[in-house]
Amino acid sequence: MSSALAIYLTQEAPASYWNPKSNLVFGENKAQIILVEDEAENLRRIQKAGRTLDNTGAVTIEAAGSDWSLERQWALSQGFTSTLSTNQVIWNKTDEPAVKELDAMREATRFSRELTNLSAEEIYPESLAQRVTEHFKALAPDAISAEFIKGEALKDAGWMGIYTVGRASQHAPGLLVLDYNPTGDENAPVETALIGKGITYDSGGYSIKPSEGMLAMKCDMGGAATVSGALSLAIRRGLNKRVKLILCCAENMIDGRAYKLGDIIRYKNGLTVEVVNTDAEGRLVLADGLQAAGEFGAKQIIDAATLTGAAQMAVGNEYNALFSVDEVAATKALANADKENELLWRLPLAPWHSENCPSAFADTANSRPQKGGGAGGASNAAGFLLRFAPNSGKGWLHFDLAGAYQKSATSMWATGATAAGVRTIAATVQGD
Known part of the structure; x- marks a missing residue:
């Protein structure tokens, strides 16, 4: 039998x-x-x-x-x-070629799902960085190098968004920069920078979430898991371009050192940000990742994050939301989503969205002092990130992962991580 x-x-x-x-x-x-x-x-x-x-x-x-x-x-x-x-x-x-591709997809998405589904006791900033680094060193040992900057060293290096959000946790925040360079040339250009929100647990900080809102917040590092899974799949598909994987890792917790409403964060590029909502922390850490991508001179920049409830309100839990001010880049990403049979919907983003969170005390606030950031919250969050995107957003794609996690089982998905977005981002990294 x-x-x-x-x-x-x-x-x-x-x-x-x-x-x-x-x-x-x-x-x-x-x-x-x-x-x-x-x-x-x-x-x-x-x-x-x-x-x-x-x-x-x-x-x-x-x-x-x-x-x-x-x-x-x-x-x-x-x-x-x-x-x-x-x-x-x-x-x-x-169909043997299909079997090979299916195996690659299964291994990459399983890696992404497992990272997201693990409890915050198991996945904290440093352990997330370690697991991701070990995965890639096993997958492509001759092409991988990695650096993890953590704790006070973040402050010394100027990565103030990650440092500020994560400083209240017993687990030090950190920035993982993993370099996949199959060329063997240390001077090879960085074709793509992949940036992932790695908030391994999100209490909301002093803008504290209700208990039911915290239950699934181990998944707030879903962006880091998604871009890691995407790079894993792209490598399995034969990626021969240099890619930097940048994971912005922190726990958003509360103690006497936690950042507070009204605090001002001064970023490495000189921009100042007033904190009006400590639960709008994802954009604060991604701002560091975007600046790092600019320092590396990446030609294409893709960030992914479980960033806003507003995106879920707009597209539901079946789609991911896409934002970009680069029409060519956005068109390619949408075409890749269609090719990879993933649901992706583009939401509005214009340069003026970067002005939609004004502050009397800083260059910008990190949100609006309204529930959910007010009307257009997902676009305004993307507009905040646009302030930090190199080259005025040329070549930059922002994925707000509304479909990355199911809080309960549906007719289509089991409870937990879906890995939605892994295939689309992998194809976009691979390029033509």
Whole structure:
């Protein structure tokens, strides 16, 4: 007897004893997913069937028959992925290149999910940096070097956003700069800088979150996990360009040293920021990452963050939101999302959004003193980041990861991290 439940695809209607609306029916040692004419709907049906199979208690399934494309198999895997990543999909063996790509996608997204799903007791700034560094040194040992600047050394180096947000925690904040340089030339240009928000736990600081709002805040380093997973996938796909991975790592906690509302942060580039909301901390640490990317002379800059509730209000938990003032870069990112079958929606960002958080005491505030930052909160957060983006935002993409984490299971996803965005960012790093 096979050790895996065989899953077939069919367009035949289910037998009369099944509900005619059923998209998954069972037979002896097998199950069938009922397809329709529209392929986009088929991928949704397949992913939902994967969730149903997980809920039945199946732990190993196999894509059987001749109708499995790469995207259909990936949809099945996405639905069948359990929160603790113990399930397994055996790929259809008829297309070996697809099997290789599916393996790469599975390993990279599993790495991203596991990082995000671990508790804040296990993932804190330094341990996050260590896990990411170890992953890449195992993946590409001859092409990786890394530096982690932490604690008071951040202040000495001028990385005041990360230092200020994280100074109240028992776990020192830090900036990880990981250099993937497959060229062997130490003077090779940096083609892309990947910047990730690595807030390993977010209490909200003195703008403290309610208890229910804190429950999922181990996922606030989802941006760091997403760009790390994206670089991992790009390397597995044969990336031969130099990339800097910059993770801005801190715990946003409360004690007598915590930063307060009304404090002024002076950044390395001279800009001053008034803190009007300590729960708008992600943009404060990403500002350092953007400045670091500028110092490295990166041609393309991509940041990713679980940044605003406003983005979730706009696009829901199914899409990620994209912001950019570079039309060419944004168009390419959206095309990559379509190619990689990930949901990405562009929201407004204009240069004047950088002026939408005014301060009487500094060059800008980090938000507006209103719930959720007020109207247009996601665009205003992106506008804040635009102040720090090199070259007035040319070549810069900001991903607000509204779809990175599910607080509870849905018909499409298990509870926890989704790794949504990993494929799109990997393709954008790879380029033409």
